[in-house]
Amino acid sequence: DTEVTQTPKHLVMGMTNKKSLKCEQHMGHRAMYWYKQKAKKPPELMFVYSYEKLSINESVPSRFSPECPNSSLLNLHLHALQPEDSALYLCASSQVPSGGYYQETQYFGPGTRLLVL
Amino acid sequence: AQTVTQSQPEMSVQEAETVTLSCTYDTSESDYYLFWYKQPPSRQMILVIRQEAYKQQNATENRFSVNFQKAAKSFSLKISDSQLGDAAMYFCAYRSLHYGGSQGNLIFGKGTKLSVKP
Numbered sequence: 239d240t241e242v243t244q245t246p247k248h249l250v251m252g253m254t255n256k257k258s259l260k261c262e263q264h265m266g267h268r269a270m271y272w273y274k275q276k277a278k279k280p281p282e283l284m285f286v287y288s289y290e291k292l293s294i295n296e297s298v299p300s301r302f303s304p305e306c307p308n309s310s311l312l313n314l315h316l317h318a319l320q321p322e323d324s325a326l327y328l329c330a331s332s333q334v335p336s337g338g339y340y341q342e343t344q345y346f347g348p349g350t351r352l353l354v355l
Numbered sequence: 356a357q358t359v360t361q362s363q364p365e366m367s368v369q370e371a372e373t374v375t376l377s378c379t380y381d382t383s384e385s386d387y388y389l390f391w392y393k394q395p396p397s398r399q400m401i402l403v404i405r406q407e408a409y410k411q412q413n414a415t416e417n418r419f420s421v422n423f424q425k426a427a428k429s430f431s432l433k434i435s436d437s438q439l440g441d442a443a444m445y446f447c448a449y450r451s452l453h454y455g456g457s458q459g460n461l462i463f464g465k466g467t468k469l470s471v472k473p
Contacts, residue, residue: 280446280463281400294460326398343390344461346400 241265242347244329250353253319259350261312261329270312271344272304273328281328287312288334319354326351357382359449361464368437369472375422376432376467378447386452389423389430390461395443403445406430408452434469442471 242263251257261270269288273281286294287306301323303315312329330344358381368374380389391403406414406423413421418438422431434441447464 278444278466278468280466281461283460286460328400330400343402343405345402346392348397348399351398 242329242331242345244327244347244350246350247348248351248353250355251316251319252355253321255319256315256317258316259314259327259329259352261314261331261347262310263331263345263347264310265331265345266309266333267331267345268309268334269332270306271330271332272312272314273330275326275328275349277325285314316352319352321354324352324354357384357387357449357451357462359447359462359464361445361447361467363467364465365468365470367470367472368434368441370437370439372437373433373435374437374469376434376445376447376469378430378432378464380428380430380447380449382428382449384451388450388452389421390448390450391419391421391430391432392446392448392463393441393443394446394466395440400446404432437471439471439473442469444468 245260249257271286272284274284275281283296284298285304290306301318305313326349328349329347332344360379362377387408389406393401393403404414404416404419404421406421413423418435420433444466446466449462
């Protein structure tokens with residue numbers, strides 16, 4: 239099973255709202271990722287969690303707050319977003335490094351399409 | 356820093372024909388992974404094929420194959436017997452082999468939009 243699931247599929251929120259995106263995988267992967275993708279552009283890495291600990295934050299504004307409550311779940315909490323934050327948010331997972339080397343393949347979820355009004 | 360370049364923003368192929376998508380990259384590393392991901396309008400990123408740089412043999416996956424030229428830093432994707440379901444955005448991506456900091460991040464090209472004509 240190479241499935242990563244994300245909910246909701248679509249989300250519309252106002253700039254004063256608080257919402258959360260959810261991601262789940264049951265492949266035993268211990269590395270999980272959040273990406274932001276604008277239309278017709280490649281994904282941009284936001285955060286990386288390894289063994290439920292935040293290992294990479296690519297200078298993302300604090301209005302995005304990630305959380306990894308357990309090895310299968312990854313959340314992205316959203317607060318006071320701006321219209322320019324409207325995008326497709328992708329979650330991915332992979333095995334963690336072994337012997338100093340990355341396991342090579344990231345598996346992506348279907349994404350959440352976010353619109354900020 | 357590593358970079359990935361896809362010089363063809365859009366391409367078109369007739370159903371059942373063969374098409375080749377180009378990708379070049381720049382790196383000073385000797386060990387790394389290269390990937391082709393497909394993103395159809397349904398938007399999920401799907402792994403098409405993977406190549407380990409230390410392997411000389413080109414990777415193949417059913418109708419998909421790559422031409423990996425390490426010295427030239429080229430990694431093209433060939434799709435044979437194109438099908439309507441192959442229509443999608445294709446992203447070439449690079450990943451360092453070694454763990455640490457941002458070295459393991461996927462570095463994407465800008466993508467090539469492939470259309471398949473019936």
